[in-house]
Amino acid sequence: MHVKIADDVYWVGAIDWNLRLYHHTYSTHHGTSYNSYLIMDDKIALVDAVYGPFAGELIGRINEITPTERISYVVVNHSEPDHSGALPAIMELAPEATILCTAKCRDYLERLYYPDPDWKFSVVKTGDEVSLGKKTMRFIEAPMMHWPDSMFTYVKEDSLLLSNDAFGQHIASSQRFVDEIDEAVVWEEEAKYFANTLYPFVGLIKRKLDEIKDSGIPIKTIAPSHGLIWRKEPQRILDKYMYWAEGRAKERVFVAYDTMWESTGAMAMAIVDGVQEAGVEVRACRLSATDPSDVYTDVLLSKALIVGSSTVNNTVLPAMAAFLEELKGLRPKNKIACAFGSHGWGGGAVKVIEKSLQQAGVEVIQPGLTVRHKPSPEELKECVELGKRIAGSVKQSGN
Numbered sequence: 001m002h003v004k005i006a007d008d009v010y011w012v013g014a015i016d017w018n019l020r021l022y023h024h025t026y027s028t029h030h031g032t033s034y035n036s037y038l039i040m041d042d043k044i045a046l047v048d049a050v051y052g053p054f055a056g057e058l059i060g061r062i063n064e065i066t067p068t069e070r071i072s073y074v075v076v077n078h079s080e081p082d083h084s085g086a087l088p089a090i091m092e093l094a095p096e097a098t099i100l101c102t103a104k105c106r107d108y109l110e111r112l113y114y115p116d117p118d119w120k121f122s123v124v125k126t127g128d129e130v131s132l133g134k135k136t137m138r139f140i141e142a143p144m145m146h147w148p149d150s151m152f153t154y155v156k157e158d159s160l161l162l163s164n165d166a167f168g169q170h171i172a173s174s175q176r177f178v179d180e181i182d183e184a185v186v187w188e189e190e191a192k193y194f195a196n197t198l199y200p201f202v203g204l205i206k207r208k209l210d211e212i213k214d215s216g217i218p219i220k221t222i223a224p225s226h227g228l229i230w231r232k233e234p235q236r237i238l239d240k241y242m243y244w245a246e247g248r249a250k251e252r253v254f255v256a257y258d259t260m261w262e263s264t265g266a267m268a269m270a271i272v273d274g275v276q277e278a279g280v281e282v283r284a285c286r287l288s289a290t291d292p293s294d295v296y297t298d299v300l301l302s303k304a305l306i307v308g309s310s311t312v313n314n315t316v317l318p319a320m321a322a323f324l325e326e327l328k329g330l331r332p333k334n335k336i337a338c339a340f341g342s343h344g345w346g347g348g349a350v351k352v353i354e355k356s357l358q359q360a361g362v363e364v365i366q367p368g369l370t371v372r373h374k375p376s377p378e379e380l381k382e383c384v385e386l387g388k389r390i391a392g393s394v395k396q397s398g399n
């Protein structure tokens with residue numbers, strides 16, 4: 001069923017109820033949607049397609065409103081297959097349509113689909129406008145939000161920002177609008193989306209948000225290409241993106257650890273006790289038992305990281321090694337941290353953690369805590385004190 005989102009603008013996308021792993025890296029506990037929008041005017045525009053296996057759903061929804069053959073423009077805001085997979089099927093039905101996209105997007109589409117030479121492309125850039133009759137589409141390039149080819153389409157007369165991946169969430173729902181479902185789920189999935197898709201590009205995101213603000217364009221609705229549409233108070237998601245892009249987080253500590261024989265695990269729990277006793281929110285997870293994409297969300301949402309591993313072969317356990325490597329790529333801003341861990345003889349994990357945290361741009365604010373074999377009662381007290389000290393630093397740092 002298509003859904004009206006503004007006068008003569010309709011959601012015609014597809015719902016993927018069963019997606020549980022996006023990009024083969026990112027768990028999607030709530031499934032997802034691939035959102036496409038149809039703008040009906042003297043000329044008809046389709047903004048974004050859907051993932052290829054869902055082409056039939058898209059075309060069925062378009063045909064509820066108008067024959068697909070009548071489409072004049074297909075805007076491809078971003079070429080990744082979850083938004084362009086159905087493009088060949090659309091072009092088969094509407095061969096006279098012109099594809100509007102950035103120069104990089106055209107390049108990527110040509111490599112992804114080796115299209116028929118008859119496909120008509122028109123490359124657009126920031127500020128370009130295309131009139132459909134009464135409505136005008138204006139284009140805003142948004143490189144690295146989250147691919148180099150990404151752009152937004154702004155429908156001027158409706159103050160409607162079709163933002164593609166930016167501001168979206170992986171949620172499959174029978175509802176189409178944020179204000180129709182439990183908002184806690186929306187915020188949780190927004191954070192996970194940002195942490196797993198956009199985190200390394202926060203500098204560019206901040207500049208793009210400033211550019212949108214400075215342009216003064218009114219934004220009444222933000223309709224992303226995944227999940228629910230922000231039709232009420234869209235400024236809230238713009239503000240939240242700025243908050244995350246600036247590396248801000250609330251007073252919260254994340255204890256990420258892995259343990260071989262529960263000695264490092266016992267240290268972790270004592271550290272958690274210390275943070276709690278100091279009155280600061282804390283979350284802990286054993287990395288080898290936790291979905292990595294949820295772990296990165298906890299990194300985004302926490303001011304401090306306390307990271308611990310047992311030592312094996314003079315280094316960290318495998319799940320910790322993977323976490324630290326990913327952290328170097330994410331380069332989280334404005335985090336403070338320290339390390340801990342137990343070892344049997346040679347040690348090494350704590351030093352590896354500290355070095356990796358520094359390489360990730362995280363500020364290590366105190367020397368790591370190491371114990372040999374099993375922590376003694378006195379050493380567990382030291383762990384509690386470490387938790388308290390980090391909690392105190394979190395309180396001092398503000399957000």
Ligand code: FEO
Binds near residue numbers: 080082
């Ligand atoms: Fe939702 Fe970058 O694709």
